[in-house]
Amino acid sequence: MTHAVGDKLTPFVVEEVSTEGMKDWAVFLADPNPIHLDVEVVKAKGLGDKVINQGPINVAYMINMLMQNFPSAQIKTMDSRFLDNVYGGDKAVASGEITAVDGNEISCSFTLDVDGRGTVNSGTATVVI
Amino acid sequence: MSEDILPSAPDVAGTSLDGAGLFTISAEENEALCATVGLEPSSDGSAHPIYYYIATQVGMGKTVAGVCETCEFDVDDGPMMGSSAVKFQVPLMVGQSYKVGGEILSLVRKRSRKLGVMDVLTYRLRLSLPDSGEAVLETDNVWVLPRKELA
Numbered sequence: 001m002t003h004a005v006g007d008k009l010t011p012f013v014v015e016e017v018s019t020e021g022m023k024d025w026a027v028f029l030a031d032p033n034p035i036h037l038d039v040e041v042v043k044a045k046g047l048g049d050k051v052i053n054q055g056p057i058n059v060a061y062m063i064n065m066l067m068q069n070f071p072s073a074q075i076k077t078m079d080s081r082f083l084d085n086v087y088g089g090d091k092a093v094a095s096g097e098i099t100a101v102d103g104n105e106i107s108c109s110f111t112l113d114v115d116g117r118g119t120v121n122s123g124t125a126t127v128v129i
Numbered sequence: 130m131s132e133d134i135l136p137s138a139p140d141v142a143g144t145s146l147d148g149a150g151l152f153t154i155s156a157e158e159n160e161a162l163c164a165t166v167g168l169e170p171s172s173d174g175s176a177h178p179i180y181y182y183i184a185t186q187v188g189m190g191k192t193v194a195g196v197c198e199t200c201e202f203d204v205d206d207g208p209m210m211g212s213s214a215v216k217f218q219v220p221l222m223v224g225q226s227y228k229v230g231g232e233i234l235s236l237v238r239k240r241s242r243k244l245g246v247m248d249v250l251t252y253r254l255r256l257s258l259p260d261s262g263e264a265v266l267e268t269d270n271v272w273v274l275p276r277k278e279l280a
Contacts, residue, residue: 014167021165028162030187035207045207055210056186060166060179067168067178075178079214 003098003106003129011095012065017053019088025054039088050087058086058112058121065094065110066125073127076105080123084114091115104129135279138238138248139201145190146252148229151259152188154180156223176221181266182213184221185254188229200236200250202274211249211271218264227256227265234269238276245280247273 022036034041035052042048059080066075086092096110105126112121154176163170163177170177186193194204202208221227231254238248250272256265 012167018165024161024165028158028183028187031193033193033204047207055213056179056182057166059182059213060162060177063178064166064168074220075215075217077214077216078178079212081212082210 003101005098005101007098009065009069009096009098009108009110011093012061012068013094014061014090014092017057017086017088017090017092019051021057022051022053022088025057029054029056048085048087050089053086053088053090055082058082058092059123061092062094062096062110062112062121062123062125065096066108066127070106070127070129073106073129076126076128078123078125080121082121084117084120086112086114086120092120099124135238135240135246138236139199141199141233141236144199144233146196146229146231146233146254147190148188149190150188151226151228152184152256153226154184154221154223159223170223174222174224176223178215178217178221180221181215181217181256181268182270184227184256185229185231185266185268186270188227188256189231189254190229196233196250196252197274199233200248200274202248202276206277207275208250209273209275211273213268213270215266215268217266219266221256221265226259228259230255230257244273244275246276248276250274 096108100107107126111119159176197204234251255267
């Protein structure tokens, strides 16, 4: 398969961000921050009325998008910026495009967007195919 | 309060974040993690790359609360992730144990229109193979610590 600058990547879609998944990630991350687990805490802190997805899960969605577009590739570098929260129940879509091709290295830019609130994460990556 | 009289951020650059033990990515946890994000685990033995963050964060020498405490910041005041970057030398593998090292790079006090006074914390963590010392990855994380008391 050939790759070219400007090629759009197939989006990775999360139809509904799972609140149960946040409980699992609290264990994976050894971080029981209640804003990911208890909506009453989120309300009390004035952060909204739904539990907040752990930031690394949002990064994982963007990684999934890269892995599905480049199935046998290895990620060489990746950076991501956290612009806004993702909440339980949100529909989140990771999408991107190829920004450079250098031999077997492909660079991409991408975003994670949430229905109704726009881009919540953005980043770049270089994968080796 | 004008910017020139903001008190300095705590001097924490250089604080070690070296982990005491090893972090091992188990096949069971990798499978469970992949399920939570809607991805089939790789069949080649590699772990989900997001373990770059989990392994370093869990395996470093301080908890998130402990890092905040070092920065004289109460974790209950809500640290926020600003950015995360990683450079992989080799993929992460299921069943492999990793040594975690790292340090705080900087803590910079700033004034933000949105957040008021905040400290921007940057720390670097590394994974290496415990026997050979071979580098596996390096990651820089940036956290924003809102200083409500200085706003």
